[in-house]
Every structure is written in C-alpha cells, then in structure tokens.
Amino acid sequence: MNQTARRPSPSGAAMIGLFLAYMLIPIAATYLFSVATKWDATILPEGFTTEWYVTAFNHAYFASSLTNSFIVSLSAVLIGLLLVVPTTYWVHARLTGAKPLLELLMILPFGIPTVVLALALIRVYSFPPLGRSPFLLIGAMIVFSMPFMYRPVSNSLAAINVRILTEAAYNLGASTFQVLGRVIAPNIMPGILSGSLLVFATVFAEFTLANLITGAGFKTFPVLLVEFTRRDGRVAAALAVISFTIAWIASLAILGIARRGKTTHETVRAR
Amino acid sequence: MGLFALKSRQRFAPWLGLVPFLAFCLAFEIIPIIVLVRGSISDSDGVLTFANYQRVSAPLYVRSLWNSIQLSAITASLGTLLGLFIGYAIFNWPSERFRESLIALSDVTTNFAGAPLAFAFIVILGSNGVITLLFERQLGLELYPAFSIYSYSGLVLAYVYFQLPLMVLLIIPAFAGLRREWRESALNLGASTRQYWRRIGMPLLLPSLLSGFILLFANAFGAYATAYTLAGSRLSLVTLQIGFSVTGEVRHEPGVGDALAVVSLITMGMCVLAYQLLNLRMRSEMR
Numbered sequence: 001m002n003q004t005a006r007r008p009s010p011s012g013a014a015m016i017g018l019f020l021a022y023m024l025i026p027i028a029a030t031y032l033f034s035v036a037t038k039w040d041a042t043i044l045p046e047g048f049t050t051e052w053y054v055t056a057f058n059h060a061y062f063a064s065s066l067t068n069s070f071i072v073s074l075s076a077v078l079i080g081l082l083l084v085v086p087t088t089y090w091v092h093a094r095l096t097g098a099k100p101l102l103e104l105l106m107i108l109p110f111g112i113p114t115v116v117l118a119l120a121l122i123r124v125y126s127f128p129p130l131g132r133s134p135f136l137l138i139g140a141m142i143v144f145s146m147p148f149m150y151r152p153v154s155n156s157l158a159a160i161n162v163r164i165l166t167e168a169a170y171n172l173g174a175s176t177f178q179v180l181g182r183v184i185a186p187n188i189m190p191g192i193l194s195g196s197l198l199v200f201a202t203v204f205a206e207f208t209l210a211n212l213i214t215g216a217g218f219k220t221f222p223v224l225l226v227e228f229t230r231r232d233g234r235v236a237a238a239l240a241v242i243s244f245t246i247a248w249i250a251s252l253a254i255l256g257i258a259r260r261g262k263t264t265h266e267t268v269r270a271r
Numbered sequence: 272m273g274l275f276a277l278k279s280r281q282r283f284a285p286w287l288g289l290v291p292f293l294a295f296c297l298a299f300e301i302i303p304i305i306v307l308v309r310g311s312i313s314d315s316d317g318v319l320t321f322a323n324y325q326r327v328s329a330p331l332y333v334r335s336l337w338n339s340i341q342l343s344a345i346t347a348s349l350g351t352l353l354g355l356f357i358g359y360a361i362f363n364w365p366s367e368r369f370r371e372s373l374i375a376l377s378d379v380t381t382n383f384a385g386a387p388l389a390f391a392f393i394v395i396l397g398s399n400g401v402i403t404l405l406f407e408r409q410l411g412l413e414l415y416p417a418f419s420i421y422s423y424s425g426l427v428l429a430y431v432y433f434q435l436p437l438m439v440l441l442i443i444p445a446f447a448g449l450r451r452e453w454r455e456s457a458l459n460l461g462a463s464t465r466q467y468w469r470r471i472g473m474p475l476l477l478p479s480l481l482s483g484f485i486l487l488f489a490n491a492f493g494a495y496a497t498a499y500t501l502a503g504s505r506l507s508l509v510t511l512q513i514g515f516s517v518t519g520e521v522r523h524e525p526g527v528g529d530a531l532a533v534v535s536l537i538t539m540g541m542c543v544l545a546y547q548l549l550n551l552r553m554r555s556e557m558r
Binding site: 006007008009011012013015016019020022023025026027029030033039040041042043083084086087090091094095098105107108109110111112113114115116117118119120121122123124125139140142143198201202205206207208211212215222225226229230233236237239240243244247248251255 | 285286288289291292295296298299300302303304306307310356357359360361363364365373375376377378379380382383385386387388389390391392393394395397399401402404405408409432435436489492493495496499500503510513514516517518528529532535536539540542543544547
C-alpha cells in the first residue's frame with residue numbers, strides 16, 4: 001500500500017476478531033482436548049496427558065489406516081501427475097484447440113457430488129479386481145482431485161513460453177520425453193509441487209469416497225476417525241489433531257512455494 | 272487420396288496425445304455417470320420406466336431434498352453476507368502481512384473441512400462439549416435442547432465454517448476490481464459513502480456475489496462428510512440418503528438411490544454451469 005500508515009477501523013477489527021475466533025476456536029479446542037485429563041467446567045483443561053495418543057497409537061487399525069491413507073494419497077498424486085501434466089503440456093504446446101475440452105473435463109468433477117461419484121463407480125465396477133477395491137478408490141480419488149492438480153500446472157504453463165521452449169528443444173534434437181522431463185518440468189516445478197501437495201492433502205482428508213467405496217474392507221485414516229467419534233471422543237480428538245497437522249503442514253508448504261515463486265518473479269521483473 | 276490421408280493424419284495426430292487422459296475420464300467419470308442415469312430410468316430388466324422417480328416423490332425423499340436445498344440456501348446466504356463484510360475488512364486491513372495470513376487461513380479452512388472439523392465442533396458444542404459445559408457451569412446458560420450440534424442448527428454452524436472462508440476468497444478479488452478513482456470521483460461529486468455503495472459499489476459487486484452464492488450453494492448441496500459425522504441418520508439430507516443406499520445402513524427400495532443421485536447431479540450441474548457462465552460474462556465485460 002502506498003498510502004500513509006493507516007490504522008484498522010474499529011468495526012473492521014471487530015469483524016476480523018470474530019472471524020478468527022470462529023475459524024480458530026474449534027481447532028485450538030481440539031488440540032487442547034486431545035491432551036487434557038479433565039476439561040468440563042473451566043476455561044482451560046485441569047491437567048495434561050498423552051494417554052489418548054498412546055491409546056490411538058496402540059489401536060489395531062491405527063497403523064494400517066495411516067498406511068492405507070498414505071498409499072491412496074501418494075498413488076493419487078503419482079498417477080495424477082502422469083495423467084495431468086503431460087496432457088496439459090500437450091494441450092498448451094501442440095493442441096490449443098482442445099483447451100476448452102480440457103477445461104470442461106476439469107470443471108466436471110466439481111459438478112459431481114462425491115456420493116454420486118461413489119455410487120456411479122460402484123454400479124459399473126461391481127466385479128473383481130476393481131469392485132470395492134483400493135484400485136477403484138484410487139481411481140475415484142484421482143477424478144475428484146485432478147482439478148487441484150490441473151489449476152496450478154496450467155497456470156505455470158501459461159506463465160512460460162511453452163511453444164518457443166518446445167521448438168528450441170526439438171531443434172536441438174531432444175525427444176518429446178526429454179522436452180517434457182528436462183525442459184518443461186523444471187520450468188513449471190512450483191505448479192507441479194503445489195498441485196501435488198494440494199492433491200495429497202485433499203485425498204488424505206477425503207472421507208466420503210473411502211467410506212462408500214472400500215469402507216471397512218480398506219479403512220483409511222478419516223474413516224477410522226469418524227468411527228472413533230462415535231466410540232471414544234478422546235481418541236477421536238487425537239486422530240483429528242493428526243489430520244489437522246498434516247493439512248496445515250501441506251498448506252504451509254504450498255504457501256511457501258507460492259511466496260518463493262512470487263519473489264523470483266518480481267526479481268526477474270525488477271531487472 | 273494418399274495426400275488427403277497424410278494431411279488428415281497430420282491434423283489428427285496431436286489428438287492421440289490426449290488418448291490416455293480421455294480414456295481415464297471415460298472409464299472413471301463419464302461412463303459411470305451415463306450408466307447411473309440409464310439405471311435410474313430403467314427397471315431390473317432394462318425396460319424404460321420412470322417408477323424410480325415416482326418413488327422419489329415419497330414424503331421421506333421429498334423432505335430430504337427440501338432439507339438439502341434449505342440447508343444449502345441458508346448456509347450460502349450466511350456465507351455470502353458474512354463473507355462480504357469480513358472480506359471487506361480483510362481487504363482494507365493496513366498490514367499486508369496480516370492480510371496475507373488471513374487469506375491463507377481462509378484457504379486452509381475452506382479446503383480441509385470435513386470429518387475432523389465436524390468432530391472439532393462436537394468437542395466445543397456437543398452435549399458434553401467444552402463450551403456447552405462452560406456456559407452451563409459458569410454462566411448457568413443451558414444450550415441444550417434449544418440448540419444441538421447434531422441437529423439442523425448445528426449443521427448450519429458447521430457448514431458456514433467452510434462456506435464463509437470460500438466467500439472471502441471469492442470476494443476479495445472483486446473488491447480489488449473496484450477502482451479507488453471511482454469512489455473518489457463519486458465522493459467529489461457530492462455523493463455520500465452510503466450512496467456510493469448503493470449506486471456504484473454494490474451493483475459492481477453484484478455479479479461476484481451472485482456467482483459466489485451459487486458456488487456456495489453447490490458446495491453445501493454436495494457435502495456429505497460433515498453431515499454424516501454430525502447428524503448420521505438423525506437428519507435426512509439427499510447426500511445422506513444416497514450414501515445409505517450404498518452402505519445399506521437404511522433399507523431403500525431399489526433404484527431410489529440412483530434417481531436421487533441423478534436429481535442431485537442435475538442440481539449441482541446447473542449450479543456449476545451457472546457459475547461458469549456468470550464468470551465468463553464478467554471476464555468479457557472486464558475487457
């Protein structure tokens with residue numbers, strides 16, 4: 001702002017105070033609740049303990065559900081990358097006429113409620129090896145998360161001169177794979193990284209598809225969490241805190257990438 | 272003829288690059304949806320029928336549809352209204368650093384709401400929640416049974432939690448689009464701040480508010496995890512009913528789940544379409 005230092009208006013400050021309270025109290029309370037011994041009539045808990053975390057860690061399904069969630073999230077990121085990045089590059093470099101089609105296909109998942117996607121997939125793939133399997137779940141997760149990969153990758157591609165880079169690399173004798181791997185990918189790394197983190201975090205937290213497609217057969221972390229909300233609130237709080245922490249780490253990493261991208265962009269402009 | 276074949280091959284060869292992606296979309300998105308729609312209008316022998324849609328007109332399903340529409344409309348309105356004021360407060364905040372942190376907070380809270388967040392509301396406002404008990408023992412204020420986090424009022428509170436930051440993210444660019452000179456010239460010509468907002472500011476923000484409201488509506492209509500965690504089978508929403516038809520937690524007549532799914536697909540599809548059209552129009556007007 002090039003204005004002289006302003007002070008926030010009282011009404012603006014009050015509004016933002018309420019906003020912060022609304023956004024942060026539920027999360028902060030869950031963090032505190034997960035380490036509290038007794039907390040039922042005071043502003044802060046009466047004592048602290050790690051008991052609920054120990055119970056959670058020792059639960060039969062804790063390790064397996066965490067592993068399952070990591071398998072599903074990492075597979076969605078990897079396959080999503082292989083599917084979305086080359087396609088988006090191809091459309092930007094060689095097939096600009098297909099851009100509306102690609103945009104449409106990337107908006108479509110927003111118009112499909114996750115319950116409907118789950119129901120539709122289960123109806124079609126009711127036979128092995130896909131029926132109610134982790135494979136089907138990963139496929140569903142990719143459909144649901146590919147717009148999150150597409151947006152940052154497409155923005156990064158729009159910011160560089162794809163055609164000229166591609167032509168130059170071809171003229172120097174590079175193959176299509178070399179162009180993509182050695183020339184384009186390094187130039188759009190911020191987009192690829194934020195897209196991957198966003199896909200990882202949303203898939204990791206996704207409950208609906210996991211609950212309806214694999215359910216008890218292949219429990220993911222959010223499915224275990226919801227199960228515990230009905231059984232043991234203390235342990236559920238510990239699991240919720242782990243979920244929140246993963247989401248925050250991913251978000252901070254995305255922000256860090258965006259900020260770094262912006263500063264390099266600005267330094268380039270300043271020159 | 273050979274030349275023509277060569278030419279058309281050159282023309283169509285680039286499309287081959289799209290084959291893996293299109294194949295994936297067909298297999299996991301388009302074909303399943305087509306099969307679902309076809310299933311909803313045919314009986315078990317594959318004969319065309321609208322019986323499934325007639326079954327959906329039973330009071331239970333009509334009520335679930337109505338509850339979903341109402342919940343989406345209420346939380347989208349609250350989200351739009353609160354988001355407008357809070358977005359303006361954020362936009363006008365002097366410190367850029369704090370402004371960016373608030374925008375980042377909105378980004379995180381709107382993206383990662385769901386089961387853990389729903390549970391966080393149980394922690395503070397459940398029947399034995401921290402705030403519920405604090406109010407009861409320290410202030411003698413009993414929230415229950417007038418309010419319950421497991422009921423409609425609780426769902427509104429939990430939904431607005433992810434609706435409000437989404438609106439904040441959508442409206443801040445719209446505030447940035449209002450030029451300072453417009454306001455200055457209006458004030459110089461003798462308009463009051465109130466007149467400026469009523470005659471110039473609000474009409475310019477209106478398309479953004481409308482498209483934001485539509486997106487928020489769709490956002491709430493398709494939500495499942497929050498409602499499932501909080502209300503379970505105590506409350507009837509369309510997405511919950513569709514979920515029950517998959518898990519078999521509640522017995523349904525066959526085909527009803529498919530018909531409900533198609534109805535919600537059409538509702539969501541229309542919202543997303545309207546949102547896209549509004550945005551296209553805004554972008555072309557900007558030029």
